Amino acid sequence: MSRPPPTTSxxxxxxxxxxxxxxxxxxxxxAPVSYGAFELTVGIxxxxxxxxxxxxxxxxxxxxxxxxxxxxxFGYGEALKDSLDSRRLGLAGGFFELPFTDPAKMPGxxxxxxxxxxxxxxxxxxxxxxxxxxxxADAGSDLRRSRPGQAxxxxxxxxxxxxxxxxxxxxxxxxxxxxxxxxxxxxxxxxGTHIEAPWEIEKVLELTSIGLCLxxxxxxxxxxxxxxxxxDWHGRINHIHLKDARRAVVEQIVRESAHVNEIWRRQAFCRxxxxxxxxxxxxxxxxxSYEGWLVVEQDVLPDPKGMPAADQRANRExxxxxxx
Numbered sequence: 001m002s003r004p005p006p007t008t009s010x011x012x013x014x015x016x017x018x019x020x021x022x023x024x025x026x027x028x029x030x031a032p033v034s035y036g037a038f039e040l041t042v043g044i045x046x047x048x049x050x051x052x053x054x055x056x057x058x059x060x061x062x063x064x065x066x067x068x069x070x071x072x073x074f075g076y077g078e079a080l081k082d083s084l085d086s087r088r089l090g091l092a093g094g095f096f097e098l099p100f101t102d103p104a105k106m107p108g109x110x111x112x113x114x115x116x117x118x119x120x121x122x123x124x125x126x127x128x129x130x131x132x133x134x135x136x137a138d139a140g141s142d143l144r145r146s147r148p149g150q151a152x153x154x155x156x157x158x159x160x161x162x163x164x165x166x167x168x169x170x171x172x173x174x175x176x177x178x179x180x181x182x183x184x185x186x187x188x189x190x191x192g193t194h195i196e197a198p199w200e201i202e203k204v205l206e207l208t209s210i211g212l213c214l215x216x217x218x219x220x221x222x223x224x225x226x227x228x229x230x231x232d233w234h235g236r237i238n239h240i241h242l243k244d245a246r247r248a249v250v251e252q253i254v255r256e257s258a259h260v261n262e263i264w265r266r267q268a269f270c271r272x273x274x275x276x277x278x279x280x281x282x283x284x285x286x287x288x289s290y291e292g293w294l295v296v297e298q299d300v301l302p303d304p305k306g307m308p309a310a311d312q313r314a315n316r317e318x319x320x321x322x323x324x
Contacts (some may be wrong), residue, residue, distance in 0.1 A: 033067075039070050046302070068119065103169065138167070148258070149222060149253065149254040152222060158199075196221075240292070245276060
């Protein structure tokens with residue numbers, strides 16, 4: 001299959017995507033994971049805030065949108081739409097893991113993806129807001145989860161030739177399905193998966209035609225430079241997860257070959273401006289080359305003292321002071 005290289009064209013792939021680009025705007029959103037609510041905590045850990053409380057905090061802090069979080073966390077159908085509309089929040093996207101390297105599992109996983117897209121349909125019907133992005137990620141493996149951040153220097157952790165073929169075919173299958181449903185997806189690189197290090201991101205951009213969700217924090221963990229990435233991959237970036245990270249925490253996790261869950265336990269992610277991300281450099285690049293959702297993420301575990309909510313108010317003020 002012939003696919004375009006990473007930056008050969010900036011032309012949108014669909015009419016819907018073209019309409020988004022014509023709006024010429026960046027819309028700032030937040031995510032439940034910034035409040036400690038995500039797939040590893042909801043229904044598992046204590047002190048996870050309920051969905052209504054998170055939506056109230058997000059709206060009060062001045063964000064214009066929210067990521068979906070675990071399916072059902074904010075509800076479904078008309079109830080979800082009413083919850084968002086009453087707070088004047090758009091839906092920025094929804095995270096969904098797929099077993100891209102396992103061709104036997106992919107058809108069933110793509111059918112399960114319809115549950116997410118059905119939620120999108122219920123929320124975005126008749127809306128003139130930016131459409132939500134199906135944010136697709138590799139399901140990863142036990143090996144990669146046990147060796148976070150190490151693929152940048154140890155390429156033996158990466159896929160072999162057959163693995164890359166399966167991965168690319170799986171991505172294209174999911175991409176086609178999303179487009180058939182009227183949504184332009186994005187691929188999320190993430191620590192503990194097969195798409196983590198910069199060279200792995202470049203490989204998937206070479207082999208597939210999907211857009212990229214640039215996650216600045218996970219790119220730092222994977223050994224990359226987010227500002228440079230904004231230049232190198234700008235023609236393929238169609239979604240942004242903006243997060244800051246403390247490099248020393250990450251480097252210690254890598255040295256110890258600690259499990260990927262230590263990233264959250266040791267608070268690798270922090271308020272914007274308090275870590276090692278060149279936030280202003282990323283924002284300058286966004287002004288010049290990006291239109292769409294800018295989702296602020298600060299992956300944290302639940303905290304009954306309310307620190308996540310305070311952090312997200314500070315993050316919104318940080319961006320507002322810089323014109324976002």
